[in-house]
Amino acid sequence: MPELSSLWWFFTASLVLLLIPGPSVLYVTGRTLDQGRRAGLLSTLGLACGDLVQVLAAVVGLSALVASSETAFNVVKYAGAAYLVWLGVKRLRTPDPDPAAAQADEAPARSPRIFTDGLVVNALNPKSTLFFLAFLPSFIHSGRGxxxxxTLVFGLVFVVVGMATNAGWALLSSLMRQRARKSRGFLRAERYVVAGVFFVLAAATLATGLTSG
Known part of the structure; x- marks a missing residue:
């Protein structure tokens, strides 16, 4: 069991890191602006479960195996990027909502699909794999078990902190959405903005390398 002081420092470092807008924040914000608060919170839960997959992979040594093999790492990287591109293309092909109905806070959405999308995006995120290999080990001490x-304890702390911060961004984005959707200009540009977020995340995933962190 890690020392309480180590847990505290890891919690603080994780909180500072996760409060800075990054891929997860962009993803949750994009989903919320597109489909509302419920979709944002479901995406948050999906991302947290994706992080949990990464934690379990680190616990059993799969993360180290993937990072040690350029082929395996690239398979994960390209699969994650392809999934994000597919989400972006799918959003571009989705018709714009009816202006009268678009004023509602929540857009129709399939809950299982939103949750699964978030899970897959984070489970196939190579940056998360490198994070758990580069950042987390510095808090582990051989004399503490x-x-x-x-690894499991620290990983669970990271998952909980990430879920809390992403939920906060989802709620903030929901307030922004309520204001922005009063503008017809936003409604016309919405799908392009959201699709653009997915494409940017795909590009960032492709730019991730074993030596880049």
């Missing part, structure tokens, strides 16, 4: 158990 098995490495796998400490």
């Amino acid at each position: 098995a490495v796998w158990s400490q």
Whole structure:
């Protein structure tokens, strides 16, 4: 079991890191602006479960295996980028909502699909794989128990912090959405903005390398 002081410092470092807008924030914000608060919170839950997959992979050593093999790393990277591109294309092909109905806070959406999208996006995020290999080990001490158990504890702390911060961004984005959707200009540009977010995330995923972190 990690020391309380180590847990505190890891919690603080994770909170500072996750409060800075990054890929997860962009994803949650894009989903919320597009489909409303419920979609944003479901995406947050999906991303958290994707992080949990990454944590379990680190615990059993799969993350190290992927990072040690350029082929395996590239498979994960390209699969994640392709999934994001597919989400962007799908959004571009979705017709704009009826202006009268678009004033509602929540857009029709399939809850399982939104959750699954978030899970897959984070589970195939190579940056998360490198994060758990580069950042987390600096808080692990051999004298405080098995490495796998400490990895699991720190990983769960990161998942909880990430879920809380992403939920906060979802709620903030929901307020922005309520104001922005009063503008017809926003309604016309909405799908292009959201699709653009997915494409930017795909590009960032492709730019991730084993030596770039």
